[in-house]
Amino acid sequence: MKIATYNIQNIFYRDRVLVKKYREENEALWVEEFEALMLQGIRTTKEFNRMRALSQLLGFEDSQNSPYLTMSHKRGQLFLKKNIAAREYKATHLTDWNGWVKLNSKPIDDTAINNKAKVIKEASPDVLILIEVEDRASLLEFNKHFLSEAYTHILYLETNDVYGRGIGVLTKKGYRVISMKSHVNDFDENGNPIFDMDLQEYKISTPSGTIVTVLSTCFLDDTANPVQSNAKIEIQSKRIAQIYQTIDTSDDLVAVVGTLNTPSYSKLLSPLTEETDLKDVSKHNTFEVDLDKGKDSKYFRLGAYKMGVNIKQRDYLMLSTELYKAVKNSGLIRKGIWYKKQPQWEMLKSIKNELHIASEHPLIWSQLKIS
Incomplete structure (x- = not known):
């Protein structure tokens, strides 16, 4: 066994609170690493990719962490997590409309x-x-x-x-x-x-x-x-x-x-x-x-x-x-x-x-x- x-x-x-807590706990290290890369005169492709990742983690590129889900003009259902089988995201209401809904959780x-x-x-x-x-x-x-x-x-x-x-x-x-x-x-x-x-x-x-x-x-x-x-x-x-x-x-x-x-x-x-x-x-x-x-x-x-x-x-x-x-x-x-x-x-x-x-x-x- x-x-x-x-x-x-x-x-x-x-839950977004847990994601935020993780980011706050690591923010100082990420800032230090990002600043060190910024001060380098010449950077490798790997270092540029790391800077892009850090910018997202630090919130400079925060599209993945937006507290709102934009809903498109489609018919179907609203999914707050990934539908693995269908591999698609759907958003709608009883009637067609455009709008937003605040989320309490963040997709992994x-x-x-x-x-x-x-x-x-x-x-x-x-x-x-x-x-x-x-x-x-x-x-x-x-x-x-x-x-x-x-x-x-x-x-x-x-x-x-x-x-x-x-x-x-x-x-x-x-x-x-x-x-x-x-x-x-x-x-x-x-x-x-x-x-x-x-x-x-x-x-x-x-x-x-x-x-x-x-x-x-x-x-x-x-x-x-x-x-x-x-x-x-x-x-x-x-x-x-x-x-x-x-x-x-x-x-x-x-x-x-x-x-x-x-x-x-x-x-x-x-x-x-x-x-x-x-x-x-x-x-x-x-x-x-x-x-x-x-x-x-x-x-x-x-x-x-x-x-x-x-x-x-x-x-x-x-x-x-x-x-x-x-x-x-x-x-x-x-x-x-x-x-x-x-x-x-x-x-x-x-x-x-x-x-x-x-x-x-x-x-x-x-x-x-x-x-």
Whole structure:
């Protein structure tokens, strides 16, 4: 059995607030790079292309990020995301008219969508947990047109997220989700939802009938309110640890997966890392990942996955003792991530600039000796 978790950061469209946040976080680096290129006397074709990409990212050429969709004088329907099968865009109303409608989401670049699929296909897991998915329809369309219908069972549950991001689980033939449970309605002592998004429990049956329990979640990282954000992460960690301890399974085959947005050494995760038997698969001796290029390949950054893999750990595949013993091999795929300055690593050749990234997160996988 091969299991993987991937924060895909939406498939076909993403909330404009999240797109804006990403641009604001990277603006200083883009300005610095653009100014350096401007000061060069002679520029190569590659450098001119980079300047064009930067001008779009910085908003100088902002047609792709316009908050309005111009509607043409046609009959049909209004699509706020790409119709992959038809490969066309339609806009209309009850009668023919020209006008505009304000959009809350931005379509994701076609190249980026293809790169999301490339990352998943390289891992080709039997059980795939996708974080930050916009809806079930997108999952079905993505599986059909980009994953060659590799997954026969597709499930999706909405969460508490204000931007409409949910969690999906996809399984190949022979693997079935026999039960699901959501914790969106778990409340703290003040009556507020404990989970930013959700904690979802899946009981998954393998072809041989073995049952594996998977808990999937996503903690949000609120950089504007770090104290409040840290307190929330600790509360969520404690709740997951409590639920983990009560799971009724004879073989203790349990995985906790998702985006925790905190390095493993953080005390905020101690309920999971110190008060349970869960083990991070990135610490397993089989954990494979392409090392950083240059001097970074011999460097270990505190909070990174391992020596020579110097990206901040935000995503986890944690296994119970019995499941950890069943690990045959494991690894991380970050070819779909765009590096900023240092460290650098191998990227998909189709990624020419930040618009093409599959996600800001790596895919983490583990092959388990379970049939």
